[in-house]
Amino acid sequence: MVKNQSGKPNICLREWKAEDAPDLMAAINNIKVLENLRDGIPYPYTNEDAAEFITATLSAEKDSQYAFAICLDDKVIGSIGVFRKDNVHRYTAEMGYYIAEPYWGKGIMTKAVRQMSAYIFANTDITRIFAEPYTHNNASCRVLEKAGFQFEGVLRKNAVKNGQAVDMRMYAIVEDSNEPMFQDIKLRIAEPEVGVIISYAAMDGSPEGVAKETKMYLSSDNLKFYGWVEDGRVVGICGFEVHYDKVDIQLISVAEDRQKQGIGGAMVAALQKLYGLPLRAETVEEAVGFYRKLGFITTAFQHPEWGEKYTCVLKLTGGFTAEELTEAHRSLSSTINKCEKILGSDKLPQAQRTLTERRISALKIALELIEKEQNQ
Numbered sequence: 001m002v003k004n005q006s007g008k009p010n011i012c013l014r015e016w017k018a019e020d021a022p023d024l025m026a027a028i029n030n031i032k033v034l035e036n037l038r039d040g041i042p043y044p045y046t047n048e049d050a051a052e053f054i055t056a057t058l059s060a061e062k063d064s065q066y067a068f069a070i071c072l073d074d075k076v077i078g079s080i081g082v083f084r085k086d087n088v089h090r091y092t093a094e095m096g097y098y099i100a101e102p103y104w105g106k107g108i109m110t111k112a113v114r115q116m117s118a119y120i121f122a123n124t125d126i127t128r129i130f131a132e133p134y135t136h137n138n139a140s141c142r143v144l145e146k147a148g149f150q151f152e153g154v155l156r157k158n159a160v161k162n163g164q165a166v167d168m169r170m171y172a173i174v175e176d177s178n179e180p181m182f183q184d185i186k187l188r189i190a191e192p193e194v195g196v197i198i199s200y201a202a203m204d205g206s207p208e209g210v211a212k213e214t215k216m217y218l219s220s221d222n223l224k225f226y227g228w229v230e231d232g233r234v235v236g237i238c239g240f241e242v243h244y245d246k247v248d249i250q251l252i253s254v255a256e257d258r259q260k261q262g263i264g265g266a267m268v269a270a271l272q273k274l275y276g277l278p279l280r281a282e283t284v285e286e287a288v289g290f291y292r293k294l295g296f297i298t299t300a301f302q303h304p305e306w307g308e309k310y311t312c313v314l315k316l317t318g319g320f321t322a323e324e325l326t327e328a329h330r331s332l333s334s335t336i337n338k339c340e341k342i343l344g345s346d347k348l349p350q351a352q353r354t355l356t357e358r359r360i361s362a363l364k365i366a367l368e369l370i371e372k373e374q375n376q
């Protein structure tokens with residue numbers, strides 16, 4: 001049994017039992033649930049169907065299929081399974097899951113996916129787990145993103161559902177992949193925690209202003225919305241638009257408890273590494289120091305509505321003098337060394353140790369880009 005240790009309602013994963021058949025039938029006998037699953041599941045779904053599934057699951061080869069009931073206080077409310085592939089993909093497995101409709105939107109499925117992933121990596125030799133939700137199933141995509149899976153791309157016309165060719169989204173998580181990641185999180189933009197981070201950088205940080213920003217990104221295919229994600233939690237956000245000759249940063253911000261830890265700089269470095277283009281941003285006086293520290297060239301101008309603002313430009317190779325690169329390298333190296341000395345203390349609390357390790361990881365991304373530019 002895989003238990004939840006949070007002290008909150010006991011959400012756990014456990015092996016199936018014959019007496020679970022009635023609860024399984026109640027959970028899956030819903031066309032809304034079946035619309036998001038693969039074909040082949042009978043509807044209506046009877047108690048006999050449930051009993052047959054449980055029998056087959058319990059007799060399946062243990063090293064190729066890992067299937068558990070999702071339980072709330074030991075009542076079955078859903079199902080989750082990980083299925084090993086073969087041949088050269090024998091260390092890769094696919095995850096599938098569903099939960100009864102009354103429990104949608106309560107965070108239960110995200111907890112179950114996290115528990116299952118942790119169990120698989122801790123108890124098997126599987127090193128990669130992937131899932132392929134339909135592109136229209138935004139709720140399932142959000143579950144995977146919050147559980148630490150990374151979006152890897154769209155599989156066009158990857159399935160036929162109800163007679164229609166449909167796209168699917170590929171998500172995956174690999175063993176030891178809980179390092180910070182810069183990834184597309186547009187599907188999570190409406191989450192309250194993300195809205196709070198947006199409010200720190202939006203010109204209008206009121207709830208109405210944040211709602212307007214959210215609507216703008218969701219309604220535009222051209223505007224990208226990425227985040228710095230650690231263990232499924234969004235700790236930084238970056239809204240931008242990609243042009244043929246530059247990337248325009250529209251919005252960049254970090255969670256209050258993670259500020260001044262190098263995450264903003266790491267997002268800038270990851271953005272330039274991702275697209276290989278100069279970066280451009282417009283900002284106000286209160287924030288221009290952030291860009292200057294990262295080597296942006298800043299120019300003041302008068303905005304008709306917001307007064308004095310600054311255009312900030314970070315060039316590519318050849319845009320910096322050797323002296324500027326050397327100084328940036330020295331500053332980052334010095335900060336990394338200080339952080340590593342802090343890690344050497346036996347008295348450092350574990351929470352602070354984790355934060356320091358993550359800060360070093362973020363700073364090293366920026367340092368890698370500088371060294372690459374120095375070697376051009």
